[in-house]
Amino acid sequence: MTRAAIAIATGAAMLVWPAFLNGYPLLFSDTGGFLAQTLVPLMIWDKPWIYGPLLHLFHWRISLWLPLAAQALLVSHLLWLTGRVLWGARPWWHLAVCAAASALTTAPFTVALLMPDVFAPLVLLCLFLLGFATERLSRAETLWVGLVATLGIAAHLSHLPLALALVVLGALMARRIAPVARMAAPLASAVLLLLATNWVGHGRLSLSPHGATFLLARLQDDGPAARTIQAECPARGWYLCAFAGRLPMDSDDFLWPPDSPVNRDAEGHARFLGGALLSPEAREIVAETLRREPGAVAAAMVRNAVQQLFMAEAGDTLVPDHLEAAVGNRIRDYFPAAERARFDAALQTRGALPAAIVPFLLPHLPVLLLGLPLCLFGFWRAARAGDLRAFALLLLVLAGVSANALATGALSKPHHRYEARILWLLPLAGAMVVAASRGGLRPPRTPPARSMDAPGPASLGAMLGKEGL
Incomplete structure (x- = not known):
């Protein structure tokens, strides 16, 4: 347990290295709105009343480093659980996963950013664990994953269609009530949470009043x-x-x-x-x-979704646009003077962060391009071994990055940060599944009645045709 905790904490520190370079958590203009939800307080018309209270749960008007630490630990822990499901409790392999994600993908630019974007990949990992891995989680871990999924889905409206797509795909793969119910429960809970908060704050029983x-x-x-x-x-x-x-x-x-x-x-x-x-x-x-014009609307949505799918750079989370007016004023009015000094001294606030980050962005595109072949190879290895759990993870990742592009690009506007927040899972999941398929990296088998790892046919149709999940 101690080794696991150390690995999770160390992985969390790796995943927020841009904040250490910046001298402060990465911020976006909308971060100010989320802070205002509890500091003013103000029920922002265009944002669910979820992420702001979560920020306040940790910052307590002391420092934004505290919610950043919580965010990093949360991501590291979900990656730990995913890795433990695939290959068992191996701290060094968890550190390798976090190091790869931190050095080679856009993950740290999402994890180090105080925005609900961080929940998009977590929703995907949580629904995978709930649908296909609960026999390798304790009861407390299962409840915890369900809670994270609920809050994550409710934290940003684009996570609703993302979660719905994953639940539908999970139902097609699982074809049993129990795993589908576990995946659907957080989505239903998030819907109820949004309806309740919007009723209280806006007087309307609606998922999105405006x-x-x-x-x-x-x-x-x-x-x-x-x-x-x-x-x-x-x-x-x-x-x-x-x-x-x-x-x-x-x-x-x-x-x-x-x-x-x-x-x-x-x-x-x-x-x-x-x-x-x-x-x-x-x-x-x-x-x-x-x-x-239903046809024109549908065609535009498809174009925007495709455009969003290929926009995944980290640059638009690094600039200082509107930070002083949107976030700086909140920090000055509600936080200690030392916190305001840290905000003022940050590279991002001074407009110096993009230049400082440039050398670290070079691996992102090659690694993303490698992601699809890695996933295809992972599919082949999982099918050959009859490992439906690994197969499900890869399929959910592919569906998740596509659903995310549709939910953000088609319904809002293509922005780099929208796809960068989740596309990093593509190469990472592919690499994890390929690594898990190697000898010595498989977790202990579950009892035969519940096992999903027994060798089986090589095709997905045959695999799913046996008993489902």
């Missing part, structure tokens, strides 16, 4: 919603009729700048919480757009 505004931003950027507005105005009397001549525009420019159509009306008056004010009209425009 999510239509985001979808409208995406659809007008792609063109269909802009054409709907231009065709239906001024007869429909929509607020956005006054901006029909400016559309389409970039979705971020539509949503966030102070002078955007969302935040300033045609007469130049500022609109406080403009995104929330626009959401009833946004629902109407989105519905009309889907009625008018």
Whole structure:
């Protein structure tokens, strides 16, 4: 147990090395909104009330290094459990996994970033463990993994379709009620949690009370919603009729700048919480757009998802854009002076982090390109050994990175950090499965009635055709 704890803690430190180089946790402008959820407090219109309270659970207005440490330990522990399922409790192999992820992939730029992005890969690992490995977890570990999965799914709206895709795929593979129920329980719990918090905070029993505004931003950027507005105005009397001549525009420019159509009306008056004010009209425009141009909407979603799938660089988590206004003010108003000094001294705050990081980014693309062949080789090795658990992990990873691209690129906007947060699992899972298939790296067999490791047929159809999981 002591060796395992040391390995997990050491792996956690490896996974946040960009924060040590930076001199502070990596931040994004949205981090300020999550801090405001408990510090102000303020129920942000565009964010679930989940990640902000989790930050506060650890920072207690003392330091953001504390939630970063918790985040790193959480990721390291989930990787430890995954490795233990594949090859047993081997501390040195866990350290090798964390070292590889830290040095060769974008993982540390997600783990060291105080954003709910960190939960995307964890949701995938948790659902894998719940669906295909609970006999190698203790009861406490199973409950813990379920709790992490629930909070992770609820922490970001894009994690809902991600989790749904994984649960559906898990059901197709498992074909038994118990593992499917274990995978579905966190998703159902996350839905209930979102409904409850939105009812309390926004007075609406909804998963996303103002999510239509985001979808409208995406659809007008792609063109269909802009054409709907231009065709239906001024007869429909929509607020956005006054901006029909400016559309389409970039979705971020539509949503966030102070002078955007969302935040300033045609007469130049500022609109406080403009995104929330626009959401009833946004629902109407989105519905009309889907009625008018369903094919164009579907084609745009596919294009954006494919584009997102190939955008996975770490650069947009390193820049200082809007950090002073969005995060610096929160730290100055609610944290000790020493914490503000650490924020001010950080390389990211001073705009020096991208240049300092450049040499460390070089392995990322080659390793990502290696990921798919590694997974294919892992599929072959797992099928040859009849190891359905390893096969399931690889299949869930492939489905997860695809579902993540669809949920973020198609419904929001392609950004590098969206796919970088999860695509690092592709080469890592492939390497772990290949390593586990080698002699001496297999965990002890489970009792015959529950074993999923017995040698079997080489094809997936034959493997699944025997008994399911």
